[in-house]
Amino acid sequence: LRKVFSGIQPTGVPHIGNYYGAIKPWVEMQDSHGNVILSVVDMHAITMPGGEPKKLRQNIQEMFASLIACGIDPEKTILFQQSAVSKHAELGWILGCLTTMPRLQHLPQWKQKSEALSEVPLGVFTYPVLQTADILLYKATDVPVGDDQVKHIELARDLANLFNKKYGETFPKPKPVVGSFNRIKSLRSPTNKMSKSEKDAKSRIDITDSPEVIREKFKKAITDFTSKITYEPTDRPGVSNLISIHAAFANSTPQKIGEENSHLDTLQYKLLVADVVIAGTAKIREKFAEMMRNKEYLEQTIQLGNDKARQIAEETYKEVIHRVGFV
Ligand code: ATP
Ligand code: MG
Numbered sequence: 001l002r003k004v005f006s007g008i009q010p011t012g013v014p015h016i017g018n019y020y021g022a023i024k025p026w027v028e029m030q031d032s033h034g035n036v037i038l039s040v041v042d043m044h045a046i047t048m049p050g051g052e053p054k055k056l057r058q059n060i061q062e063m064f065a066s067l068i069a070c071g072i073d074p075e076k077t078i079l080f081q082q083s084a085v086s087k088h089a090e091l092g093w094i095l096g097c098l099t100t101m102p103r104l105q106h107l108p109q110w111k112q113k114s115e116a117l118s119e120v121p122l123g124v125f126t127y128p129v130l131q132t133a134d135i136l137l138y139k140a141t142d143v144p145v146g147d148d149q150v151k152h153i154e155l156a157r158d159l160a161n162l163f164n165k166k167y168g169e170t171f172p173k174p175k176p177v178v179g180s181f182n183r184i185k186s187l188r189s190p191t192n193k194m195s196k197s198e199k200d201a202k203s204r205i206d207i208t209d210s211p212e213v214i215r216e217k218f219k220k221a222i223t224d225f226t227s228k229i230t231y232e233p234t235d236r237p238g239v240s241n242l243i244s245i246h247a248a249f250a251n252s253t254p255q256k257i258g259e260e261n262s263h264l265d266t267l268q269y270k271l272l273v274a275d276v277v278i279a280g281t282a283k284i285r286e287k288f289a290e291m292m293r294n295k296e297y298l299e300q301t302i303q304l305g306n307d308k309a310r311q312i313a314e315e316t317y318k319e320v321i322h323r324v325g326f327v
Pocket of ligand 1: 011021144184196
């Protein structure tokens with residue numbers, strides 16, 4: 001039986017890259033196969049230094065509101081908050097005892113993240129183990145992720161294997177499901193991907209941005225000195241990113257969109273893409289505002305999701321402690 005698990009960090013309102021790269025595929029899986037479990041992984045969100053509790057609290061609520069606004073249906077999908085299910089931390093400990101330091105040191109994200117910090121918190125080193133616990137607690141088989149996470153899912157497979165060998169067959173081996181969607185790039189530095197935690201808010205379009213803000217951000221998007229519209233991702237990353245965004249919203253290919261708009265100059269084209277994005281996010285924007293006005297519904301929905309997740313997690317954990325010898 002196919003079981004899907006995925007997570008998203010509450011590090012800000014999702015942007016259009018998150019939407020096309022992750023959230024929309026989740027909604028499609030939810031509607032086609034069901035059996036989807038999604039977690040707002042707040043324990044992962046505190047691994048990087050510098051966060052504030054007040055901001056985190058707001059980010060968690062906004063992430064739930066965003067996911068529901070984008071079409072995640074809490075009746076069909078188990079949508080929950082990671083920290084509300086204590087078994088994640090508990091299984092994480094057990095799995096940590098099966099993990100070696102070199103195994104974690106070789107992960108590309110560890111190298112990147114630790115190099116960027118002067119003092120590296122232990123959580124930045126061990127979070128892939130927690131991520132494994134997230135997946136295994138629900139005995140997930142399929143884990144939709146970005147290509148940057150594939151190595152972490154390989155770790156999850158290895159740890160599932162190690163656990164099964166040492167303690168007896170318990171976990172299915174999860175496999176990464178990498179979407180074919182190309183990453184949407186930052187509007188300010190179009191060779192980098194669009195990202196929630198990038199400081200410059202003008203670098204991304206949040207799914208909740210107002211029409212005015214969307215228009216402003218596109219006007220300020222970095223392009224090059226040529227005013228023609230052509231799709232050349234390597235040589236002209238800025239314009240090509242606008243075309244990719246347009247193609248995603250128009251459900252078309254960048255090549256086609258590039259040709260169809262070759263008669264426009266870059267400023268005209270920026271305004272056109274802005275309009276496409278404004279129209280394409282209208283429903284999400286409305287639903288998000290509705291959710292944020294009805295905090296009671298939101299809170300209740302989170303609680304219900306947490307209860308469902310907890311039930312599954314506790315069942316798995318009972319099996320785990322029995323195997324490990326804790327009882
Ligand atoms: P952060 O900066 O906090 O890491 P992020 O924008 O990278 O935020 P994540 O929470 O790390 O977002 O990732 C959530 C999901 O969105 C992942 O599946 C990831 O692959 C996908 N994703 C993130 N950025 C993009 C992007 N620019 N284009 C397409 N998909 C993306
Ligand atoms: Mg990220």
